[in-house]
Amino acid sequence: MEHRLPAPPLIDAGTLDLEQALQLLQQAGALLPDERPLSASWLQAVLDALCDLSSKDALTGLVNRRSFEMCLAREVDRVARSGEAALLLMLDIDHFKAVNDTYGHGAGDQVIRAVAGAVAQTVRPMDIVARVGGEEFAIILPNCATHVGLAVAERVRERVSDLNIEIGPGQMLNVSISLGGAFAPQWVRSSPLLWTERADRQLYRAKAEGRNRACLEPQIDSLVSAEEKGMLFASLNLDTQQDLP
Amino acid sequence: MSMTPDPAASRPARAGARTLAVTSGKGGVGKTFVTANLAAALAARGEKVLVLDADLGLANLDVVLNLHPKLTLHDVFTEKATLEQAILPAPGGFSVLLAGSGMVEYSRLTPEVRDKLLHIIDLVKPRFDWVLLDTGAGISDVVLFAVSLATDVLVVATPEPTSLTDAYATIKVLATQQDRRHVGLVVNQANRTGEGKLICGQLQQVLQRFVGPTPGQPFRLELFGEIKSDQSVRQAVLKRQLMLEHYPGCDAAQSIKALASKLLG
Numbered sequence: 001m002e003h004r005l006p007a008p009p010l011i012d013a014g015t016l017d018l019e020q021a022l023q024l025l026q027q028a029g030a031l032l033p034d035e036r037p038l039s040a041s042w043l044q045a046v047l048d049a050l051c052d053l054s055s056k057d058a059l060t061g062l063v064n065r066r067s068f069e070m071c072l073a074r075e076v077d078r079v080a081r082s083g084e085a086a087l088l089l090m091l092d093i094d095h096f097k098a099v100n101d102t103y104g105h106g107a108g109d110q111v112i113r114a115v116a117g118a119v120a121q122t123v124r125p126m127d128i129v130a131r132v133g134g135e136e137f138a139i140i141l142p143n144c145a146t147h148v149g150l151a152v153a154e155r156v157r158e159r160v161s162d163l164n165i166e167i168g169p170g171q172m173l174n175v176s177i178s179l180g181g182a183f184a185p186q187w188v189r190s191s192p193l194l195w196t197e198r199a200d201r202q203l204y205r206a207k208a209e210g211r212n213r214a215c216l217e218p219q220i221d222s223l224v225s226a227e228e229k230g231m232l233f234a235s236l237n238l239d240t241q242q243d244l245p
Numbered sequence: 246m247s248m249t250p251d252p253a254a255s256r257p258a259r260a261g262a263r264t265l266a267v268t269s270g271k272g273g274v275g276k277t278f279v280t281a282n283l284a285a286a287l288a289a290r291g292e293k294v295l296v297l298d299a300d301l302g303l304a305n306l307d308v309v310l311n312l313h314p315k316l317t318l319h320d321v322f323t324e325k326a327t328l329e330q331a332i333l334p335a336p337g338g339f340s341v342l343l344a345g346s347g348m349v350e351y352s353r354l355t356p357e358v359r360d361k362l363l364h365i366i367d368l369v370k371p372r373f374d375w376v377l378l379d380t381g382a383g384i385s386d387v388v389l390f391a392v393s394l395a396t397d398v399l400v401v402a403t404p405e406p407t408s409l410t411d412a413y414a415t416i417k418v419l420a421t422q423q424d425r426r427h428v429g430l431v432v433n434q435a436n437r438t439g440e441g442k443l444i445c446g447q448l449q450q451v452l453q454r455f456v457g458p459t460p461g462q463p464f465r466l467e468l469f470g471e472i473k474s475d476q477s478v479r480q481a482v483l484k485r486q487l488m489l490e491h492y493p494g495c496d497a498a499q500s501i502k503a504l505a506s507k508l509l510g
Contacts, residue, residue, distance in 0.1 A: 083354055083386065185422040187354055187390040194424050222386045223414045227442060230450045236443065238404045244439025 003222045013038040025049050028058055042131055057131040058110060060116035068130035068138055072192040075140055080189040087141040087149045087216075089181040090199045091119070091156070094211040096135035099175065105140065107167035108135075111175055114165040122159045123152070139201075146219065153214035161212065176212035178203060183217070261370035262295070265377050265508070266395035270411025272382030274403045275433040277309045279472070279501070280379040285337030285489040286505035289324060294339035295332065297366075299391035300381035301358075304344030310335050311485035317345025318416050322361050328368055337487045342369070368395050377442040384415055393423055399469060403434040404444060413448055420456045420464050429469035431504065441471030470504035474495050 016038075025032060025046070030053060033045030055067040063071065070119045079086045093115055094098075100108040103224070112135060119137060128140040142154065157179055164172045182204025184195055198217055206215040218225075224232075247459055253339045266281075267277045277300075297308040298318065314333055320326035321342075335341045342365075369376055380391040392398055398419060402412035403501075412430070418426045430448065432441035445468040452464055472478075479497035481488035489498050 043277055066441060081359075082356055083359065145480065185389065185418075186386045188393040188423055190422055191424055194422065198400055198421060220418060221412070223384075223417060225455075228413070228451055228455050229410060231454065232447060234411060234447075236404075236409075236447055238436075240437070243437045244443055 004193065013043065013144045016043075020044060021050055024040070025053065027054050060113055060131050062116050062120065062137070063128055063130040065130065065132045068128065068132055068140075069192060071128050071130075071140055072195065075142055076184060076190055076192055076195060078142070079184040079186055083186045084143050085146050085186060086154070086184045087139075087144040087146075087181055088184065088195055088199045089139040089141065089153055089156070089179050089214075090132075090203045091137045091139070091177045091179040092203060092207070093135040094178055094207075096175075099173070103167055103171075103173070107173070110167045111165055111173065114163055115160055115175065118159050118163050119156055122156050138196075144183075149181060149183065150214060150216050153181050153216065157212070157214050178206040178211045179214040180204065180206050181214070183218040262373040262376040263397065264366070264370070264395040265375065265397045265399060266299070266380055266392040267377060267391055267399045267401060268380040268388060268415060269401040269408070270384060270413075270415040271402075271405075271408045274401050274405075274408050275472075275478075276382070276401045277306055277379050278478070278488070279399075279401050279431055279433060280377050280503075281306065281309055281335070281337065281487060282489045282498070282501045283504055283508075284335075284339040284375070284377055285487055286502050287375055287508070289337035289489070289502075290505060290509060291510070293372075294375045294377065295342060295373045296335070296339060296377045296379055297342045297367055297369070298344040299362075299378040299394075301344050301387060304493070306341060306379055307343050307345070309482075309485065310341065310487065312341070312343065314343045314345060317343045318365070319320075319345045321365065322358075323329050325390045328365065328422060335487075336490055340373070359390065362391075362394065384411075384418055389418065392419065397427075397429065398425065399429040399431055401431045402444070404432065404436060404440055409444065409448070413451060416448065416452060416466060417456055420452065425464075426462050427465050427467065429467050431470040431472065432468070433472045435471050438471075438473070443495050445472055469507055470500055472500040 030049045033042050035042035035045060055064060057064040058061065075086055093111065099111055114133060123129060123139055123141065126142060130138045132138045141152065157177055160175065160177045164174065167173050180199050180201065182195060182198035182202060184190060202215040202217050206213050209215065267276055280296055284296045287294045296306060298304045312333065312335065316326040316331045318331060320501060321328055321331045325450045332340050332342050336386035378391050378395050380388045400412050400415055401409045416428050419428060430445050432444050435441055445466055449466045452466060456464060473496055475495050475497040478488055478497045481491055492498055
């Protein structure tokens with residue numbers, strides 16, 4: 001016997017107050033759907049446009065910061081459960097301020113769009129590329145083996161440095177990016193904040209080491225640098241037997 | 246998102262055992278020795294203590310305690326024994342759950358092993374005052390996972406440079422990846438009085454410099470004990486006896502008792 005759930009009450013579309021939503025979409029430059037206003041397909045298109053507005057970056061079409069943070073939290077949970085290796089890359093366009101100052105903000109936007117496109121095309125469809133700040137991007141790479149992490153980051157860097165970006169008629173520009181990356185601790189529930197901090201620390205290192213490069217957090221077996229060892233033993237005098245005060 | 250609730254998901258604090266992981270980075274620094282004797286010292290204070298051999302791949306708590314278990318964690322995992330059958334009395338008045346040699350297949354974590362261990366910890370917690378996790382050496386994913394199961398961590402180190410380096414690396418990983426703000430340090434085989442304090446201070450300085458404090462959440466390494474080199478320890482280890490039972494008056498035994506008192510607050 002067929003059981004049917006009672007039909008949900010229909011919403012009278014005429015009573016919906018969509019003015020604010022439409023205004024929001026208009027301000028964001030989103031194209032309003034062509035369908036007959038208040039038809040089902042028109043409403044669906046408005047909803048889709050609102051979803052895009054809340055989860056995507058308007059300039060590049062990439063995932064925005066808010067959405068990125070949700071994806072990152074979900075990945076932390078997944079890695080804790082599955083033990084898979086997952087890589088977070090933070091990247092930043094080198095000397096971007098100079099681009100804006102020299103060629104204007106329009107050119108700056110062109111550069112951001114071009115870099116975003118190149119990055120998104122270089123990684124796998126399952127990876128999440130987000131614009132998290134002005135000229136800052138982040139990539140979440142689930143199920144990324146630790147031994148290929150640096151190669152992936154390098155490939156992204158090369159692809160961007162190969163770009164010829166047209167910022168005006170016949171005016172081409174080349175930019176470079178710096179990348180920092182860290183793998184999520186496997187099996188262990190960490191926090192999205194810690195993971196971001198670790199990747200950011202490597203991004204600072206890439207900047208400090210001269211930009212246009214990728215730095216990944218060292219693997220655990222080479223975690224202690226010579227500098228740290230030096231400081232660790234600086235004043236220990238472990239070879240004496242004399243009691244201490 | 247998965248629909249089944251994850252047992253490791255953050256849950257409210259509950260009554261039951263305090264969980265303490267004992268780890269070291271480097272092997273052979275006395276991790277199992279400290280764990281076993283600390284368990285006996287806590288038991289002597291009236292606490293109900295379970296030591297869980299979390300060194301799944303290369304367990305040796307049975308060797309230290311001279312136990313010949315018929316049933317182990319492995320049998321619980323494969324459902325050949327119940328948890329009750331596998332929890333054994335150890336000399337010193339505490340209980341042990343030994344990994345056993347059949348655990349080699351579990352030396353790599355799988356989602357299955359992870360869930361089984363979480364489940365077992367959940368089962369034993371309400372029955373004891375303390376669950377001590379004796380982890381393996383190194384900073385492998387298995388060790389880091391075992392440590393993550395515990396509320397508190399003790400890192401055992403000796404004044405050997407290699408041991409200190411590995412202890413430092415372990416603490417660094419715990420601070421940066423597991424968001425631990427507090428780790429206890431036990432300096433074993435100290436050559437002189439005060440060496441523990443010196444080493445702890447030095448480690449703390451390097452950590453502050455290189456791990457970097459998260460604003461508002463300073464990292465604290467606290468010296469929990471200093472166990473001086475002691476001939477009685479050597480004797481007990483070689484004879485596979487519990488030091489606290491056979492040499493209760495020696496300096497090392499006093500240090501272990503002090504460590505238990507500190508834990509009991």
